[in-house]
Amino acid sequence: MIITRTPFRVSLFGGGTDYPAWYLENGGAVVGTTIDKYCYLSLRKLPPFFEHKHRIVYSKIENVCAPSEIQHPAVRAVMQEHPSDHGIEVHHFSDLPARSGLGSSSAFTVGLINAMRALEGKITSATQLGIEAIRIEQEIIKEKVGSQDQVWAAHGGTNYIEFNHNGRIDVSKLIMRPGNHDILNNHILLFFTGFTRIAETIAVKKIENVKKKASQLNTLHQMAVEAKSILQSKEPQFENIGLMLDDAWQLKRELANGVSNPQIDEIYNAGKAAGALGGKLLGAGGGGFMMFFAPPAAHNKIKAALSNLIHVNCNIGSEGSKVVSYEHYE
Template identity: 50%
Template sequence: MILTQTPYRMSFFGGGTDYPNYYAQNGGQVLSTTFNKYCYISCRKLPPFFEHKHRIVYSLVEDIIRISDIKHPAVRAILSEFETEHGLEIHHDGDLPARAGLGSSSSFVVGLIHALRAMNGQISSKKFLADEALRIEQDVLAETVGSQDQIAAAYGGFNNIIFNTDKSYVVRPVIAKKKRLSDLNQNLMLFFTGLTRFASEIAKHQVNKTAENNSSLHLMSEQVDEALSILASSTQSLDDFGELLDDAWQLKKGLSDKISSSIVNEIYEAARSNGALGGKLLGAGGGGFILLYAKPEMQNKIKEALHQLIHIPFKFESSGSTISIYQPE
């Protein structure tokens, strides 16, 4: 049996500039980190004693004979691309809900590719995993998705990911003192709004308005440089990072009327009224997880104000997708 562990990500700045139709013309960049909540994929050869050849277990259980009959689009695409003669049993488990703005779909794709290649005795570099996940999601499945989630899930860590006009990318680890990043971690709060959505539907609306939003996307890319400067500084207040998050959220909401909602706006304003300096919905928007920046002494007050939401403590992580169990048959 093979078990992969692939982290979820939170994106701070630059989201939206990682869509190919934007960065192929302008270049783009994001600032993001992975954190210690994971997607787990277990994979083993299925003994030939059953009526079905493959079993896929996620929110549904699929017992099927032909790969083409698999309902889960990513599993169907990956198994079709990575041809296998023997039957497989694949299980998915996640620490947090799917369709909630944490890049979970890409974590799933990266983790499954990693598991299948390990089962075949193949070592996968971080770049290979990111590139293959991008190819599967953007080319094979033809989904309207950005390019940051696949890279973050594969590489892990706190990174400035730069997208070039030739569609290549560069992953630059953030240069900041350990205590600076630790303080940032302590000043961030993550809450689940209870709302889930299909990110591709929101993304299509946003992508269709790329030309109209070009100036806003350019400003969002510039915010990455500003955030990096704050993190690298030994004199500038870290609270400026929180206030910049608020600026970014206001810009992001303007990209599409599907990104926020009255419920989300009420949550955000309640957090701001009780001490949060800034924050944003993670991912494409519409629901999912909301990230807030607040000084530790204000956080209990914010928890009380948002008592109807689930608070998720977390820590930054740097492992990326890893093989947790390797027991080849």
């Protein structure tokens, strides 16, 4: 039995510049962090006593005889890329709902690759995991997704991630003075909007709009660079981070129809009125989790203003995907 634990992420700046259609021509960068909320996957060899060879348990249960019959696209692709003579059983558990803007789909893919390679007796580096998950999602499944979620899930931490014209992805830990990481952590509030969405639907619109929205994407890229500089400075001006997030959210709303809607705007405006400096809807848009950036003194007022939503306590900087249980057997 193998169990992997893979973190979800909160992207702060630069989202949209991580689509290959953009960064292979223009470069891109994001600033953000993983949180202590996780996707768990258990994987084991399935004994040969059943009519089916493979069993996949997530929001559905699939009992199949061949990987090609699996409906879940990531499981089908990963198992076809890692063929096995024996049957496999996969179970998925999660701390937070899927399709909620926290990179859950990529966390699933990264965690499954990690588990399958562990079953083969292989140790996989964070860099390998991220690159392989990007390849699976973008080239094998053909999903219209960016390249940041896979990297967050694999590497973990609070980082500046740079996407280069040649396709290389560089991950740099944000080195902050003692205490500043905790201050950043204590400014972040997460609320579940109560509705989820399919990220790819909105992502397709963003990709189609890349050339039309060059000005916004260039600005979002520069915001990531500036945020890196602020957070690594001797005395970070956290108020500026909040105000920049507000500006970035307004830009993100311009990238495609469906990023926001009247319900989301109402939630965002209520948080701002209660004392948030800024914030954003996490992920591609359309639903999921709203993140607010606010001084701790304003948190209770913001929670009261949004008492109809689920507030999720979290801490930033969690480590990347890891095998938390490994029981070897033949």
